[in-house]
Amino acid sequence: xxxxxxxxxxxxxxxxxxxxxxxxxxxxxxxxxxxxxxxxxxxxxxxxxxxxxxxxxxxxxxxxxxxxxxxxxxxxxxxxxxxxxxxxxxxxxxxxxxxxxxxxxxxxxxxxxxxxxxxxxxxxxxxxxxxxxxxxxxxxxxxxxxxxxxxx
Numbered sequence: 573x574x575x576x577x578x579x580x581x582x583x584x585x586x587x588x589x590x591x592x593x594x595x596x597x598x599x600x601x602x603x604x605x606x607x608x609x610x611x612x613x614x615x616x617x618x619x620x621x622x623x624x625x626x627x628x629x630x631x632x633x634x635x636x637x638x639x640x641x642x643x644x645x646x647x648x649x650x651x652x653x654x655x656x657x658x659x660x661x662x663x664x665x666x667x668x669x670x671x672x673x674x675x676x677x678x679x680x681x682x683x684x685x686x687x688x689x690x691x692x693x694x695x696x697x698x699x700x701x702x703x704x705x706x707x708x709x710x711x712x713x714x715x716x717x718x719x720x721x722x723x724x
Contacts, residue, residue, distance in 0.1 A: 609623055612624075612657055615660070617661045617664035617666045617669070620658070620660045620661035620666070621658065621661040621666045621668045621669040624654055624657035624658035624661060625669075627653055627654040628654045628658065628672050630650065631650045631651055631654055632676075632679060635681055651676070651681055651682065655676070658672050662696075666703075667700045667704055668700075670696050670697075670700035670705065671696070671697065671705045671707060673692075673696040674692075674694070674695075674700060674708070675693075677689045677692040677693035677696060697711055697712060698712060
């Protein structure tokens, strides 16, 4: 398959979309999904967050359905794409992407376990809240109440 290089500092390898679609872990449902993927690849933060969320929901479902078989390796591979899109969007200030990153770390699906995953989950939730994400703000308010409550 011929590959091209995108001009600029990233020097990304360009692969025809038709060749990449079979490698996705989720099925794109319509031309709109393919267009969304192209916009995400072009650096649009909202599209990156949407693609990341689509892939994250699939990865979370895949992890929940895994019965100890070889699904863990497949989930790890799909998480790399999830993290790529969400981290790109979060770096551009997208609060939804930050909240999804917190969710993935809380579920220990982002490569860390235990206290490291918990800390990263809290960090991303706090960043999402600071960027105006309504659900993250509610989660942080609930955490503050638990920590500051008598006996908490």
